Amino acid sequence: MGCGYSLPDRDSRQLGRPNSENGGGQDAKNLRVKLVLLGDSGVGKSCIVLRFVRGQFDPTSKVTVGASFLSQTIALQDSTTVKFEIWDTAGQERYAALAPLYYRGAAVAVIVYDITSPESFSKAQYWVKELQKHGSPDIVMALVGNKADLHEKREVAVQDGMDYAEKNGMFFIETSAKTADNINELFEEIAKRLPRPVIT
């Protein structure tokens, strides 16, 4: 079970992505950054993206097919905009087959677990290690406890998430892709924490 997307949009025909290294491109007012999602299969990564980009939650679609490369721009109060190029795992995390390519040039990593699954929480540590191996050192990291709507089944305490995040230099938030709780807040907070290009 998972969230489905339509197939990737095919109108951006460019030979290669613009070579914007970590921290993204363009001018100081309009940032463009690559954001990758990490976390165990089934924690709700695709649903979070779909909720953020399309405002939808569809619990009925079967597999995460076609989810790959969505983008969404948000405007901040200081009149800057941030365009997120969001990479979902396309299911390659299921058998630990995520490629180094996935991490290249990512300015943001969102590591997701399911608050009803202690196992998914301990797996978050594995993904943090993978990031240290493949990711860039100054990547912005967020730890997300998803499925917060299922609080009666909660098995990971809020405090545990906060502690772990603090120890690893990440910020922490609990979300629900189902109710949309804290989804926009997650991305806004990321946008605020992005390093700004220095104007020369």
Added chain:
Amino acid sequence: MDEEYDVIVLGTGLKECILSGLLSVDGLKVLHMDRNDYYGGESTSLNLIQLWKRFRGDDKPPPHLGSSKDYNIDMNPKFIMANGMLVRVLIHTDVTKYLYFKAVDGSFVFNKGKVHKVPSNDMEALKSPLMGIFEKRRARKFFIYVQDYNESDPKTHDGMDLTRVTTKELIAKFGLDDNTVDFIGHALALHRDDRYLNEPALDTVKRMKLYAESLARFQGGSPYIYPLYGLGELPQAFARLSAVYGGTYMLNKPECKVEFDGEGKVLGVSSEGETAKCKKVVCDPSYLPNKVRKVGKVARAIAIMSHPIPNTNDSHSVQVILPQKQLGRKSDMYLFCCSYSHNVAPKGKFIAFVSTEAETDQPAIELKPGIDLLGPVDEIFFDMYDRFEPVNEPTLDNCFVSTSYDATTHFESTVLDVLNMYTLITGKVLDLSVDLSAAGAAEE
């Protein structure tokens, strides 16, 4: 894993990954496995520790070479022709959006003991020290003929039917000498032997046009492009395409044994006591050693250096072709060099490869003419590997085995093999008539 698939793909080399992507996009249910815990098989890019493990038997590269992680050393170095087949496949599948490309700085040819820039049009011909003053003028006329040649406009043919006239006859008409013909045939038209001289000239004319058009494309000093972080990115990008369209990925699967029924048809693939059923298997030669035969051997050297290849205009990425005749050999030799400018090495370091179809068992001696052009090296590794091709009949066993990568620094044979396999597997021909001009280069 205990499910049924339309196709199981074994090995994550470039060919297997392109096929996996194309088949998933077609809606087939694909399982893709590799015995290694990394992508790419024989077309992976290694970091320094992996390189040392493979060629020196330890994991202790000298510290002065810098961080292992900063190296992406291709096991199968090739450049991509900017307007060539691989680029068409990349655009057709939209995989370009997962990759960063940069133009390659230089394209050179070895001639009479020296390295020269390959002239590709009439203007450059006039400046090239490859030819004497009169030869230059003849070559210029020939280049103009090729530039103006348009298959569908007989006025540009000068009364010659290039589907009949051989390359030798065409060249004779312009009076070019053998030396000029040698670099045009091998460094511009990228022929690997001299058979083209007796074949219809159209192929060579088209190849020259492809070279010139590719060169004009990205304002680089060569017709080639190359991905940042090395070629190992290509299989990963196609694997991602496959996964996005529903393909299932498993790395680090030991064994991957193909299972057959009583009539020798594929049943499935087993690994770690589980069997996944399938209708067809696609794999590289190492997964079905009984269905391939050895067809040749590649000799190569991999060098780590602290300077560009001498006499190549300080090019940070470059190809040098050493035509067979210049060396008195049966096959051409290729030099390939890439550096930190393509993120394959730390700042100040260069990776050079010398490769050729092996004619002896002593790569160090055989590759000497190429190695002599490199100047001093920090480290050098020699290596030989066998090339295989399939001997099975896919209509009988439903196994589709790719051919090993050759010594050339190009993708023509790679992509042709993939397209043929695609047609064998699906019964369809891939339409690659994409809009090349819609693709822009990566800006720096």
